[in-house]
Amino acid sequence: MAEKVLELKHVNAFYKEGKQKKQVLEDISFTLYEGEIAGLVGESGSGKSTLCKCVLGLLKEYEGEITHYTKRPQMVFQDPFGSLNPKKTIGWILEEPLKVQGGYSKEERRKRAEKMLVQVHLPKEFYRRYPGELSGGQRQRVSIALALITGTKFILADEPLSALDVTVQAQMIELLKELQKKEKICYLFVSHDLDVVSMLCSRVLFLKDRKVEEYADI
Ligand SMILES: Nc1ncnc2c1ncn2[C@@H]1O[C@H](COP(=O)(O)OP(=O)(O)OP(=O)(O)O)[C@@H](O)[C@H]1O
Numbered sequence: 413m414a415e416k417v418l419e420l421k422h423v424n425a426f427y428k429e430g431k432q433k434k435q436v437l438e439d440i441s442f443t444l445y446e447g448e449i450a451g452l453v454g455e456s457g458s459g460k461s462t463l464c465k466c467v468l469g470l471l472k473e474y475e476g477e478i479t480h481y482t483k484r485p486q487m488v489f490q491d492p493f494g495s496l497n498p499k500k501t502i503g504w505i506l507e508e509p510l511k512v513q514g515g516y517s518k519e520e521r522r523k524r525a526e527k528m529l530v531q532v533h534l535p536k537e538f539y540r541r542y543p544g545e546l547s548g549g550q551r552q553r554v555s556i557a558l559a560l561i562t563g564t565k566f567i568l569a570d571e572p573l574s575a576l577d578v579t580v581q582a583q584m585i586e587l588l589k590e591l592q593k594k595e596k597i598c599y600l601f602v603s604h605d606l607d608v609v610s611m612l613c614s615r616v617l618f619l620k621d622r623k624v625e626e627y628a629d630i
Pocket residue numbers: 427428436454455456457458459460461462463
């Protein structure tokens with residue numbers, strides 16, 4: 413039996429509207445297991461990003477239980493252009509979480525950053541480049557390397573492929589699957605695109621009218 417990564421039990425989430433509370437998630441319960449790729453699907457406004465915020469601990473107005481069994485998840489965002497600091501090199505960007513975490517020498521940080529570049533199939537030489545010198549797909553690879561660099565096995569991705577063209581999307585899907593198999597990475601993958609979800613995910617959580625309409629294998 414695979415290990416649990418995340419468990420939600422009866423989660424309700426709210427936003428403040430003036431003095432009122434507006435409920436956007438109602439009685440959400442599900443479990444994610446090691447090495448699993450789960451899709452999170454639903455109409456615009458159904459609460460997908462809100463659910464991500466709850467899981468990341470960014471939304472304090474919630475009720476219910478959210479249990480993390482592993483290191484906290486790292487986020488990969490939709491916009492590969494806005495999410496990397498344009499003034500810093502890829503090497504600097506990748507090493508930042510290691511500096512924050514501490515315990516690595518300069519040399520060890522560089523080695524680890526280069527290893528992550530190789531793992532997402534980018535040349536080591538990209539270490540010295542700036543985000544502005546990379547394509548959208550290449551930047552999304554850097555975002556994935558950045559999410560994984562401290563050893564996290566759980567990625568939350570909010571529409572990470574929707575800014576990329578179809579060919580690049582297909583390459584990214586291959587990469588995400590490969591990381592799942594080789595490194596047992598688990599994803600909660602938000603998407604509007606059911607084709608992408610069916611190619612990538614083994615289970616899908618459908619959100620509708622604030623609730624989980626279905627959580628099914630596909
Ligand atoms: N900061 C906020 N304050 C108040 N209401 C919010 C806030 N953020 C989102 N909402 C509302 O909560 C509901 C769910 O929004 P959410 O962003 O989670 O939807 P989503 O499923 O991610 O949509 P999309 O597919 O368009 O990204 C919507 O009705 C939205 O208007």
